[in-house]
Amino acid sequence: MKAIMQFLKELHQFAGAALYRNMLGMVTSSFLESIGVLLLVPLLGLIGLVSLDMGGGYFSWAAGMLDGFEPLAGLGIVLGIYALATIAHSLIHRRVMIRNVELQGQFAKKLRLEAYRELLQANWPFFLRKRGSDIVNVLTIELARVLGAVNTFLQLVASVIFTLIQIGIAFWLSPLLTLFVLACGAALALVSRRFIRSAKQLGSQTSQHAQHYLAGITDQINGMKDIKSNTMELARLEWLQELSSSMLREQVAYVKLRMNSQFVYKASSTLLIAAFIFACFAMFRTQGIQLLTITVIFARLWPRFTSIQSNLETLSSMIPACRAVLELREECRASSERTEAMENTGGGRLPVLNEINVRNVSFKYDKSGSDYTLKGMNLRIKAHSTTAIAGASGAGKSTLIDLIMGLMRPDEGHILVDGEPLNDRNLLAYRRTISYVPQDPFLFNASIKENMELMAPGVTEEEIWGALEFASCAELVRGLPQGLHTVIGDRGIRLSGGERQRLVLARAIVRKPSILVLDEATSALDAENEYNIQEAIDRLKGSMTIIIVAHRLSTLRGADQVYVIGQGRLLEQGAFDQLAADQGGYFGRSIQLQTGSQASSF
Ligand SMILES: Nc1ncnc2c1ncn2[C@@H]1O[C@H](COP(=O)(O)OP(=O)(O)OP(=O)(O)O)[C@@H](O)[C@H]1O
Numbered sequence: 001m002k003a004i005m006q007f008l009k010e011l012h013q014f015a016g017a018a019l020y021r022n023m024l025g026m027v028t029s030s031f032l033e034s035i036g037v038l039l040l041v042p043l044l045g046l047i048g049l050v051s052l053d054m055g056g057g058y059f060s061w062a063a064g065m066l067d068g069f070e071p072l073a074g075l076g077i078v079l080g081i082y083a084l085a086t087i088a089h090s091l092i093h094r095r096v097m098i099r100n101v102e103l104q105g106q107f108a109k110k111l112r113l114e115a116y117r118e119l120l121q122a123n124w125p126f127f128l129r130k131r132g133s134d135i136v137n138v139l140t141i142e143l144a145r146v147l148g149a150v151n152t153f154l155q156l157v158a159s160v161i162f163t164l165i166q167i168g169i170a171f172w173l174s175p176l177l178t179l180f181v182l183a184c185g186a187a188l189a190l191v192s193r194r195f196i197r198s199a200k201q202l203g204s205q206t207s208q209h210a211q212h213y214l215a216g217i218t219d220q221i222n223g224m225k226d227i228k229s230n231t232m233e234l235a236r237l238e239w240l241q242e243l244s245s246s247m248l249r250e251q252v253a254y255v256k257l258r259m260n261s262q263f264v265y266k267a268s269s270t271l272l273i274a275a276f277i278f279a280c281f282a283m284f285r286t287q288g289i290q291l292l293t294i295t296v297i298f299a300r301l302w303p304r305f306t307s308i309q310s311n312l313e314t315l316s317s318m319i320p321a322c323r324a325v326l327e328l329r330e331e332c333r334a335s336s337e338r339t340e341a342m343e344n345t346g347g348g349r350l351p352v353l354n355e356i357n358v359r360n361v362s363f364k365y366d367k368s369g370s371d372y373t374l375k376g377m378n379l380r381i382k383a384h385s386t387t388a389i390a391g392a393s394g395a396g397k398s399t400l401i402d403l404i405m406g407l408m409r410p411d412e413g414h415i416l417v418d419g420e421p422l423n424d425r426n427l428l429a430y431r432r433t434i435s436y437v438p439q440d441p442f443l444f445n446a447s448i449k450e451n452m453e454l455m456a457p458g459v460t461e462e463e464i465w466g467a468l469e470f471a472s473c474a475e476l477v478r479g480l481p482q483g484l485h486t487v488i489g490d491r492g493i494r495l496s497g498g499e500r501q502r503l504v505l506a507r508a509i510v511r512k513p514s515i516l517v518l519d520e521a522t523s524a525l526d527a528e529n530e531y532n533i534q535e536a537i538d539r540l541k542g543s544m545t546i547i548i549v550a551h552r553l554s555t556l557r558g559a560d561q562v563y564v565i566g567q568g569r570l571l572e573q574g575a576f577d578q579l580a581a582d583q584g585g586y587f588g589r590s591i592q593l594q595t596g597s598q599a600s601s602f
Pocket of ligand 1: 128365366396398400
C-alpha cells in the first residue's frame, strides 16, 4: 500500500485544492442522491399508503413537517424537493466526473513526463544494465496500471463517502438495525481480507507476465530474420503457447477471485435481508413503512460494501505495478548524471582547443569484480587532428570511446579536455560539441529533414544538402519519392545498411561538431562509397577533431596518429606508416592479413 500512497501523495501535491473541491462535490452529490430515499417516506405517507405517525423518529418528524399543509400542497413540496435534489445531483455529478477525468489526465501527463525525463537523465551505464523491453513495459503497461490504481482509489473514496452518508441516513431511520447491518458488514470484511491478499499476489503475476511477454516479443521481432532463416518458428511458438497458458490461468484465477468475493457479498446480503425482514415482522412487529425503508437502505448500502471490496481487490492487484514504476524512477534518480551544477551550465558548447588527454584511465563494467576492461590507458588526442583507434574485437575500443565522450566515468584516472577533467560543470557543454556515428546507425522514424533537424535545430535545407553531398548520399535522397521529406525507418522507406550509415554520417556533419567520432562508421559501405567518404573525411582534416575506430585498417590510413589496444591495454602507438611497417607488431601483422600484401602498398 506504501507504493500507492506515494502516488496519492504526488496527486495531492499536484492537484492541491482541486482534488478536495472534487471530493466535496462527490459528498454533496451523494447527499443529494440520498435525499430521494428520505423523501420516499413522506411521499408514501402523503399518498396514504402508510401511516407516518406510527413510525416514531424520522417518520414522526416527517409527519410533523407536513402537518400544516394541504395534502396536495404537501405532495407538491415533496416532489419539488425531489426534482430539485435530483437535478442538482446530476449537475454536480456531471461537473465532478469531467473534473475527475481532467485531473487524472493531467496527472497522467505529469507522471509520464517525469518518468521519461528521469529516464533521459540516467547515465549510460544504467542503460547498459537494464533490459530495454523492461523499461518499455514499465513506461507503458505498468504506468497505465498505476493510473488505473489512482482512478480506483478516487472511486473508493467516492464509495466510502457515499456509504458513510447512507449509514448516517440509515442511522436516523433505525439506529439499532443499522448497527446490526454494520456489524455484519465488518464481519464480512474480516473474512474477505483473504480475497485482497490473493488479488495482490495475482497482481504481481500479471506484472511478471507482462514483462516476459514484452521482452520475448521484442527480442523475437528484432531477431525475426534469425528465427526464419534458422527455422526456429516452432520453438518460438511453443514459448508463446506456454506463456499464454500461464497468462490465461492467472486471468481466470483473478476473475474467479472477483466472482467468489462478489458471490459471498451477494449471497450474504440476500440471506441477511430475508432474515431481517422475518425477524422484524415476526419478533419486533415492525411497521410496514419502516420495513420498506430499511429494505431500500439495505439494498443501497450493501452494493456499496461490495464495490468497496471490489475496489480494494483492484487496488491490491495494482500494487506491484506501482512498485515497479517507483523502482524504475528510483533507479533512474540513483543513476542520474544530471546535477544542479550541470543544469546551471546553460546551452553552451565546449570545443576542444588543444587536446583531449586520456590520463591513466582504468575502467571495469563490474564494479564489484577485479577484472578491468581498460587498464592504465594513456592517450593524447590533439585538437583538429585525426586519431585512429585499432585493436582486436573485444579489446575495449568502444569502451574507450564511451569514456572519451563522457558517457561513462573512469574508475581510475581522468579524461582531461584542455587540461580540465570532465566534470559536472563542463560535461554537457563538451558533449554538445560531439557528433557520434556508431556501427549500427539509428534513424528516427521521421522524414530525412526531421532527422537532420533533431540533431541540429534550425538547420537550413542548403546546409542539409551540403551534409548529404559530403556523405555521398545526396543522389540517393534526390531519388526518393519525396526527397528530403521522405519518411525513413520502420514505417517509411527502408534503407540498406550502407545507405543508413551514409545518412547518419550526414546527420553527424550537419551539427557542425568540434569532435567527430566514427565507431566502425563505414563498415557497411561498398568499396566505392567507402572511398568517397574516406575522401570526404580527409577533406575535413584540420577543421575538427576526428576519432575513428575501424577493423578495416586501410580506412585509417589518413590518420595523424594510431593507437592500438589489446585486452584493455595500450599496445602500440605511432603514425600509420610506421606501425604498418612493423611486421612484428599487431597493426603491421593485421594489415598484412587483411590485404595479403605489404603495408607499403597503402
Ligand atoms: N555493458 C557491458 N557490460 C559488461 N561487459 C561489457 C559491456 N560492454 C562491453 N563489455 C566487455 O568489455 C570488453 C570490451 O568491449 P568493447 O565493446 O569495448 O570492445 P571493442 O574493442 O569495441 O569490440 P568490437 O571491435 O568487437 O566492437 C569486452 O570483453 C566486452 O565483453
